[in-house]
Amino acid sequence: MLELHDAEEIPVGADLLATNAKAALHNREHFLGHGVYVLNLMSGPGAGKTTLLERTLDALAPRYRLAVIEGDVQTRHDADRIARHGVPVHQINTGGACHLDARLVHQALDHFELGALDALIIENVGNLVCPAEFDLGEHDKVMVLSVTEGHDKPQKYPVMFHAARALLLNKMDLLPHVDFDVAYAERAARALNLDLEIFRVSARSGEGLDAWYRWLEARIGKAQRHLDH
Amino acid sequence: MHEASIAEALLEQIAEAALRHGARRVVGARVAVGALSAVEPQALAFAFEVMRAGTVAAACELVIEERPLVVSCAACGHSGPQDPREPGCPRCQAVPVSVVSGRELCLVSVDVEDDDARAT
Numbered sequence: 001m002l003e004l005h006d007a008e009e010i011p012v013g014a015d016l017l018a019t020n021a022k023a024a025l026h027n028r029e030h031f032l033g034h035g036v037y038v039l040n041l042m043s044g045p046g047a048g049k050t051t052l053l054e055r056t057l058d059a060l061a062p063r064y065r066l067a068v069i070e071g072d073v074q075t076r077h078d079a080d081r082i083a084r085h086g087v088p089v090h091q092i093n094t095g096g097a098c099h100l101d102a103r104l105v106h107q108a109l110d111h112f113e114l115g116a117l118d119a120l121i122i123e124n125v126g127n128l129v130c131p132a133e134f135d136l137g138e139h140d141k142v143m144v145l146s147v148t149e150g151h152d153k154p155q156k157y158p159v160m161f162h163a164a165r166a167l168l169l170n171k172m173d174l175l176p177h178v179d180f181d182v183a184y185a186e187r188a189a190r191a192l193n194l195d196l197e198i199f200r201v202s203a204r205s206g207e208g209l210d211a212w213y214r215w216l217e218a219r220i221g222k223a224q225r226h227l228d229h
Numbered sequence: 230m231h232e233a234s235i236a237e238a239l240l241e242q243i244a245e246a247a248l249r250h251g252a253r254r255v256v257g258a259r260v261a262v263g264a265l266s267a268v269e270p271q272a273l274a275f276a277f278e279v280m281r282a283g284t285v286a287a288a289c290e291l292v293i294e295e296r297p298l299v300v301s302c303a304a305c306g307h308s309g310p311q312d313p314r315e316p317g318c319p320r321c322q323a324v325p326v327s328v329v330s331g332r333e334l335c336l337v338s339v340d341v342e343d344d345d346a347r348a349t
């Protein structure tokens with residue numbers, strides 16, 4: 001006789017990002033406990049994350065104790081580039097994954113003495129879609145969009161623009177050579193995220209970077225004041 | 230695409246639900262994928278099919294419910310579906326609008342076969 005099993009439907013209602021969210025919360029406890037500000041730097045491949053990071057490290061290193069986690073698999077030499085600036089850096093091997101997740105970052109934390117740091121910057125994998133979905137426990141997500149990528153990116157990739165606290169419009173030095181409508185891109189980005197801070201910069205020429213440094217210093221300061229209470 | 234990570238989390242949640250209910254097999258699973266979740270339903274279905282082998286969900290039929298983006302507008306009070314690529318309120322064009330639903334990515338329910346299920 002055929003054995004029939006009656007299937008029973010059971011409601012679950014489980015968030016599929018919950019596993020990562022739990023790990024992110026754990027990371028966040030590490031960061032808050034040590035008073036270290038953590039920034040998650042995201043963009044499509046080649047937008048200029050590593051170059052901006054190099055500039056930023058040079059500008060802030062005299063006043064802040066900084067470290068970097070490299071997750072970008074597009075360029076294998078990113079960690080070497082960062083190390084040349086005299087900053088502790090650890091390269092995460094994502095095993096080909098298209099984004100960092102909180103567990104990978106947690107493993108990388110073993111390579112740093114968090115208590116001796118003011119800020120930790122994480123360069124995420126070059127990808128406009130997936131990284132935004134995976135919280136790392138960071139204070140801020142900052143996004144880089146270069147003017148060579150097209151001003152319709154906010155509409156095409158709304159999730160990342162939603163998640164970011166600041167947007168760096170990079171490669172402004174190339175603006176005369178490309179068909180990129182800055183006002184249009186900014187309007188589209190703000191439509192998705194009213195409070196988005198936008199900086200027009202060039203990591204090549206240095207244009208606009210001072211405002212970005214001041215914003216970042218204020219964010220680091222805020223994270224540390226939080227610790228004093 | 231990160232659908233493999235999502236499929237992995239999905240299989241984890243299915244296994245947990247099966248364990249909680251003493252189920253031997255999970256034959257069905259319903260997943261809600263919001264328009265803003267950045268998950269491609271076909272890619273998720275494919276990753277799930279590849280990864281379910283050898284798990285409690287080896288013969289599980291996956292049903293993916295795509296949930297549209299629904300927004301509400303503080304300026305004019307409108308509330309309704311919106312194209313995720315369009316910023317602003319579909320009625321008065323005001324920005325920003327708040328997201329009512331469309332971000333979700335979750336396992337809604339599973340169909341399980343109990344250990345002691347018998348034909349009658």
Ligand SMILES: Nc1nc2c(ncn2[C@@H]2O[C@H](COP(=O)(O)OP(=O)(O)O)[C@@H](O)[C@H]2O)c(=O)[nH]1
Pocket residue numbers: 043044045046047048049050051052072074075126170171172173174201202203204205
């Ligand atoms: N012209 C110009 N090139 C830039 C700028 N920033 C970065 N680049 C170049 O863009 C390429 C990718 O930069 P990189 O920092 O490696 O991008 P990442 O993949 O986002 O880390 C490199 O050739 C950089 O020299 C910029 O502001 N202007």
Ligand SMILES: [Mg+2]
Pocket residue numbers: 049050051072075078123
């Ligand atoms: Mg890089």
Ligand SMILES: [Zn+2]
Pocket residue numbers: 302303304305306307318319320321322323
């Ligand atoms: Zn309206």
